[in-house]
Amino acid sequence: MSVKHAISRGLELGRSVFQLGLLKSGGRVAARLRADRFRVGPSVRTVQPQAFLPSRYRYYRTSLKGLAAQLQSAGFRRGFTGGSPRNRAVFLAFGLGVGLIEQQLEDDRRSAATCQEIQAVFSKKRFQSPLKPFTSGHKLEDYIIGNQIGKGSNAAVYEAAAQLAPPNESERKCSLVQLREDEEEGEKARSLTCCSLRNFPLAIKMMWNFGAGSSSEDILKSMSQELVPAGPLALKQEKEQITLDGQFGVLPKRVSAHPNVIRVYRAFTADVPLLPGAQEEYPDVLPARLNPAGLGNNRTLFLVMKNYPCTLRQYLEVSTPGRRQGTLMVLQLLEGVDHLCRQGIAHRDLKSDNVLLEFDSDGCPRLVITDFGCCLAQSDSSLQLPFNSIWVNRGGNASLMAPEVVTAVPGCGAVIDYSKADAWAVGAISYEIFGQHNPFYRAVGLESRTYQEKQLPSLPSSVPADVQLVIRLLLRRNPSKRPSARVAANMLHLSLWGRKALANQDSAGMRKLADWLLCQSAVVLLKGCSGPSGNKVEAELQRSFLANLDLEDLRTAVGFLLYGRDQRQACILSA
Structure with missing residues (x-):
């Protein structure tokens, strides 16, 4: 009999005992335990995982071992005093079940303590940006601006460099990204090279300013969401004193540094300049002094960030990642989304x-x-937006809005929960990463408002089964049945590095997994001391996993993986 089955059987029989009124000795023990809870005096707290006992049995958690012993003893005494076989079986079975529960809880305490100790070690190691810090840069004149490298619906992005390191004029004419194809061992591999990243390590994002006015205070208040990934020195000290009300009436949070979230190094307001391509690319947003027909204001917000070679879309247009690289890319998106959710931010x-x-x-x-x-960053970290009017902004790209967001109906007391909306979007983007059309773009034609999960297209057979399971779970319509970004990331971590630990693993017992976590922690710490691995994606992901360990999230991830494994075995047997 498995531990899980024995526990459930013991609890079932125990309930019948309570109904028949036969547990007099157990009642006296429970009363004494309840009295101990209210006794005045020093107490020692131990690590207590979230127990699975019903709330009416919660007073047994302090001494289940003693209760199990008394129940078993009572069962044997009834055997010698002529009790009915049924009553003896009830006492023995319930005592065995409670004893197994005590053993399970003891394992949980040890596993929870292990997770907390590992988390404490790795959470102290903060992510350090590879970009060298600079002390100036709060004025547009502090930068040399190169070519335009991107343009969206609300901003243009230019390559830039600090005035102290002017670029070579011969290389300023190079385009930002050049793609070349190399043939190696008969297989084509595309690599990205950037001839100007070395000379333009920074990127400046110039926001469009239509209705924010031209004062610094108004601009910062109106565009305060853009400051969510800003570093502690991004604004001048006097600007930090400005109350940034933001779109939702609160100061947007500043997300801490993370390898999978952009970092804004400087944020300042300045007069809109006439940059290369402005008259051709975005004449309507220019101020009247630069274009008489322009509708923009004289000043706007500028954000200084690291310059990256390309976007994910540009990369996927010329390259299809392998199965392991694709898994690592999906995992990075989940780690970034989880980092935002933990700090009360939904990207949207x-x-x-x-x-x-x-x-x-x-x-x-x-x-x-x-x-x-378009992010939602509220002070209460609830990631819930009151939806009392159709004029409330639900977010950005309508094609990749999660079902619970796009189907929300405004009304009195209506609320949109964004806690798993970004994780759903990661599931949709995963199709693109593995070389497929995004099922929620026009090429496939599904709509998040109406699609059924069985309509989702199949992923290529080369995609690992565990990754396919994660993507399917992320795209569940019901958010209560959808894993969080943390649980989904844990599933991929275990699939990549913990497959041996999952062998013969029971979702109820975490002892083997806790042993693996200790070994994995030692390996990551030793690699971190060697130096070069600190710049590698896999090392960053492993540290992020260990810094966010939680027993319940880990147990849920194991349960999902075991469920997927059982489903695959059932399909094989039925075939």
Whole structure:
């Protein structure tokens, strides 16, 4: 009999005992335990995982071992005093079940303590940007601006460099990204090279300013969402004193540094300049002093960030990642989304155009989430937006709005929950990463408002089964049945690095997995001390996984993986 079955059987029989009124000795024990809870005096708290006992049995958690012993003893005494076989069986079975529960809870306590200790070690190691810090740069005149490298619906992006390091004029004429195809061992591999990244390590994003006015205070208040990924020194100290009310009436949070989230190094307001391509690319947003027919204001917001070679969409247009690289790319998006959710931020406009890409020292793509103009960042971290009117902004790209967002109906007391909306968008983007059309764009024709899960197209057979399972779960219509970004990321971590630990693993017991976590922590710490691995995507992901360990999230991830494995085995047997 499995542990899970024995526990459930013991609880079932125990309930019948309570109904028959036969548990007098157990009642006295429970009363004494309840009295101990209210006794005045010093107490020692131990790590307590979320128990699975019903709330009416919660007072047994302090001494289940003693209760199990008394129940079993009572069962044997009834055997010698002429009790009915049924009553003896009830006492023995319930005592065995409670004893197994105590053992399970003890394993959970140890596993939870292990997770907390590992988390404490790795959460202290903060992510450090590879870009060298600079002390100036709060004025547009501090930068040399090169060619335009991107343009969206609300901003244009230019390559830039600090005045202290002027670029070579011969290289300023090179385009930002050049693609070349190399043939190696009979297989084509596309690599991205950037001739101007070395000379223009920065990128400046110039926001469009139609209705914010021309004062710095008004601009910062109106565009405050763009400051969510800003670093602590992004604004001048006097500007930090300005109350940034933002779109939702609160100061948007500043997300802490993370390898998969863009970092804004400087943010300042300045007069709109006439940059290369302005008259041809965006004449309508220019102020009247630069274009008499322009509708823009004289000043606007400028954001200084690291310059990346391309967007995820541009990369996928010329390259299809392998199965492991694709898995790592999906995992990075989930880690970035989880980092935002933990700090009470929903991106709400996640798409391949809003993900930047570079390469680590091993040539693995590193993904960075950018463009926070549509984000929801509230002070209470609930990620719930009151939806009392159709005029409330639900977010950006309508094609990649999660079902619970796009089908929300405004009304008194209506609320949109964004806690799993970005994770759903990651599931849709995953199709693009593995070389397929995004099922929610026109090429496939599904709509998040009406699609059924069985309509989702099949992924290529080369995609690992665990990854396919994660993508399917992320695209569930019902958010309560959809895993969070953290749980989905844990599933991919376990699939990539913990397959041996999952062998013969029971979702109820975490002892083997806790042992693997300790070994994995030692390996990651040793690699981190060696130096070069700190710049690699896999090392960053492993550290992020260990820094966010939680027993319940890990147990849920294991349960999903075991469920998928059982489903695949059932399909094989039925075939």
